Amino acid sequence: MSKLSQTWSHIQTHLFRFLETEVSPLNATEKRFATILDLIELDRFIPMTRWPRGRPPKDRASLARAFVAKSIFQLAPTRQLIACLYSNSNLRRLCGWEWPDRITSEPTFTRAFSEFACLELPVKVHQAVIERYQSERLVGHLSIDATDIPAREKPVAKPPEPVRPEAKRGRPRTGEVRPPKAPPVVERGELKM
Numbered sequence: 341m342s343k344l345s346q347t348w349s350h351i352q353t354h355l356f357r358f359l360e361t362e363v364s365p366l367n368a369t370e371k372r373f374a375t376i377l378d379l380i381e382l383d384r385f386i387p388m389t390r391w392p393r394g395r396p397p398k399d400r401a402s403l404a405r406a407f408v409a410k411s412i413f414q415l416a417p418t419r420q421l422i423a424c425l426y427s428n429s430n431l432r433r434l435c436g437w438e439w440p441d442r443i444t445s446e447p448t449f450t451r452a453f454s455e456f457a458c459l460e461l462p463v464k465v466h467q468a469v470i471e472r473y474q475s476e477r478l479v480g481h482l483s484i485d486a487t488d489i490p491a492r493e494k495p496v497a498k499p500p501e502p503v504r505p506e507a508k509r510g511r512p513r514t515g516e517v518r519p520p521k522a523p524p525v526v527e528r529g530e531l532k533m
Contacts, residue, residue, distance in 0.1 A: 370430050373412045377405060377434070379473075380465050387459070402436030403444065403452040404461065409435060418449045 366374065386401045406421060409431060415421045425432045426440050437443050444452075456462070512518050 364430060366430055369413060370434065373409055373431070374434055376408060376412065380408075380469055382408065382465060385459075385461055385464050385468070399436060400452060400455070403449060404456060405435040406449070407453060407456065418446050418453075422446060422449070 382404050383401050386404055406425065409415075409424075410418070410421045413421075413424065413431070415424055422443060425435065425437065425443050432438075432440065432443065507518065507521070
C-alpha cells in the first residue's frame with residue numbers, strides 16, 4: 341500500500357503543477373484522467389511499428405489515451421468522444437493532440453480499437469497495474485452463487501404397494517392352492533400375528 345501512497349504524493353506535487361502550467365486549469369474529471377494515465381503507464385504497452393511502405397498509422401498512443409478518456413468521461417459513442425476532443429482543449433492535449441485538425445476520424449478510432457482488442461491491451465495494462473501496486477497485498481473474496489437450481493418442491497410419490505388379494509378365511513377347498521402366509525413379525529419379545 342505504501343507504493344500507492346508514494347505514487348499519489350508524486351502525482352500531487354509534480355504532475356498537476358506541471359500540467360497546470362502547460363494547459364488551462366483542470367477540472368476534477370480531467371485531474372482524475374491525468375492521474376489514471378500516470379498510474380497505468382499506457383505508453384509502455386503500445387507496440388511501436390515501422391511502416392516501410394505505405395501510409396504510416398496514426399499515433400496509437402494518443403488513440404489509446406482517448407479510449408481511456410472515453411471510459412472516464414462516460415462517453416458512449418465514439419462520435420461523442422471525437423466531439424468532446426474537438427471542444428475540450430485540455431482533454432485533447434492530455435490525449436496527445438496539440439491541434440484539433442490532428443484528431444483522427446471515426447473509422448480510424450474503430451480500427452485502432454480493434455487492434456487494441458486483438459492485442460488484449462486492457463488485460464495487459466490491468467495485470468501490470470495489479471503487479472506493480474498490489475503485489476504485496478493478499479486479496480481475498482467471497483463468491484456467492486445465486487443461480488437457480490432446479491429442485492423438487494414436493495416429495496416424489498412412492499409407488500403403491502401391490503394389492504394382495506385378501507386371504508380367504510377357513511380351510512382351503514380341495515385342490516385350491518393358496519399363497520403362503522408372511523412369517524410373523526417379532527417386536528420386543530412379543531409375537532404378533
